[in-house]
Amino acid sequence: MKFPEPLVEGRLIRRYKRFLADVRLPDGSEVTAHCPNTGSMLGCQPENARVWLSRSDNPKRKLQYTWELVEAVPGQLACINTARPNGQAREAVEAGRVAELAGYSQCRAEVQYGAEKSRIDLLLSGHLSEPDAWVEVKNVTLADDGQGFFPDAVTERGQKHLRELMAQVEQGERGVLFFVVNHTGIETVRPADHIDARYGQLLREACDAGVEVLAYRANLACTDGDPTGLLSLTESVPVILEV
Template sequence: MLLPETCQTGTLLKRYQRFLADVALDNGSILTVHCPNSGSMRGCSTPGSPVVISRSDNPKRKYAWSLEMVQEQGVWIGVHTGRTNHLVHEALRQGVIDDFGAITTITPEVVVSAKSRLDFLVESEQGLTYLEVKNCSLAEQGVAYFPDAVTTRGTKHLHELVQLREAGFGAAVLFCIQRSDATRCKPAIHIDQVYAEAVAWAASRGVRFFPYQAAVTPREIVIRRPLPFSIH
């Protein structure tokens, strides 16, 4: 996935009020930008870090610019969670994500209850699989962790996936790891014990977990390879 040509580089001054960040541009001007990430951004929001921002052509937006990625210790990290499903859809179509066999149809944003949707329904030679996608931006000592903050929504999705699995469908979670310095992936029990325990429970009931790592540069983000996943 190529990033918009309107991207610029700058320096992160601070992230605040969850969805806002101040960025100093290379010409010295300061912009308040939208931060499209509801997590804590632990390990990828250090003041002084290089960033990439993109400009929207939507005239109705209060903040025209969005934070795309942050560089920490020389590693670019994709933090724009609105890009994640597009990345995964692209990798599914191109066969980079091949855990479901030959795919015939990919349906996004599938309603599974009165108040909930899952990211994809994948139809393949393995049958129908409901797939929930999680953006993973946190890595510590070579391990990619999800989540980076307590996620009751993520736990709810696991319960829904177990119900679908028990109804005879395939059910899976894909962690999209948008950084190059991880070699494996685990649930972040040190951040959200309830979610980590729900992962183990869901896995014991047939839900599958797939971490995939993306190559992240200031011009492009592309899912490249699977990583090992361990529950504990």
């Protein structure tokens, strides 16, 4: 899975108002890019960091550029665009690279379900021997010394999704929490108890109730602005729930 066009490299000046980022391009000019991430982006917005932007020629767009990647620390890339993980997960599942979710013949996105009126990211069906799998996808970019943490801010929405997955398991379906690890420096994934203790508690309750938790890392690479193998999920990483 790659971007359709090479990305534009720049240097981050600042992120502000959540959805805006000022970036200095190599020619010295400055542009304002859309920041497609509603989270805190802890560790992913250091001043003067190398960033990569996608560019759109759609005249109806207010902002031509979208922030996609950041060099969070020297030599480590993170994809901060939270619109990407669903596609990353779907591509990996449909390509048969996620062994735990192999064998399903149909995949639908954004299907409404649950008592709390959620929309599931991926609904897998048509397996010969397994029940339907309800897959909630989360983006992981918060890293600390090889460990990845989710969430990077208190998330009532994420808590709701865990409750919905538990309800599906109670009904005999599969409930799956799928962490897309979009940071090349992350080797394991943990709940961020120090940020949202309730989410960590609820995640462990969900696992005890039969919700499956998976984590797969993306092969992020960017050389001279030309993404290679960008965004594809290539390997699983451990999820550690012990406190």
